[in-house]
Amino acid sequence: MANEKDQDTALKPLLPLIGEKGVQRIIEYRGYRDGWDKGRGRSMQSASLRMLVELAGYLPTLPVMPDVVLTHDGNISLVFTDLAGKSVELDLLPDGYYLYSEGLDNLEREFDKGERKDLLALLRKLV
Known part of the structure; x- marks a missing residue:
């Protein structure tokens, strides 16, 4: 089993996409363990972290650095802010992605892993 330092080193490929703060x-x-945030939150899902690492391999940088948030489902x-100050959120699900853009008439769309190319093209336009 990898120790904590090895795990931290494994996160280095994420630096160009989410920065040191991310x-x-x-x-x-x-x-975080199940029950964080007054019993509502689940611990971070390892599948979501794998999706982030995969995404960073296809999309190493964007013009805007996102905030990294843990959702209640783990x-x-x-979370990006576009040039107009509107929120663009990309949730990394165990088997795909969920995109919400406040600036495009509240666009909401799910993408499976096979639609990654379409997701990346749209994300590049939004931020």
């Missing part, structure tokens, strides 16, 4: 948030979230969410 990596620190991931490290912090690994310590998934990682990247």
Whole structure:
């Protein structure tokens, strides 16, 4: 089993996409257990972290650095602010992605892993 230092080293490929602050948030979230936030939150899902690492391989950088948030269901969410100050949220689900854009008439769309290319093209347009 990998020790904590090895796990932290494994997060280094995420630096260009989410920055040092984002990596620190991931490290912090690994310590959250089921029941955080007054009993509502689940611990971070390892499948969501795998999706983030995969995404970073296809999309190493964007013009805007996102905030990294842990959702109550234990998934990682990247929250960007577009040039108009509107929120763009990308939830990393165990088997796909959920995108919400406040700026495009509240666009909501789910993408499976096979639609990653379409997701990345849309995300690049939004942020």
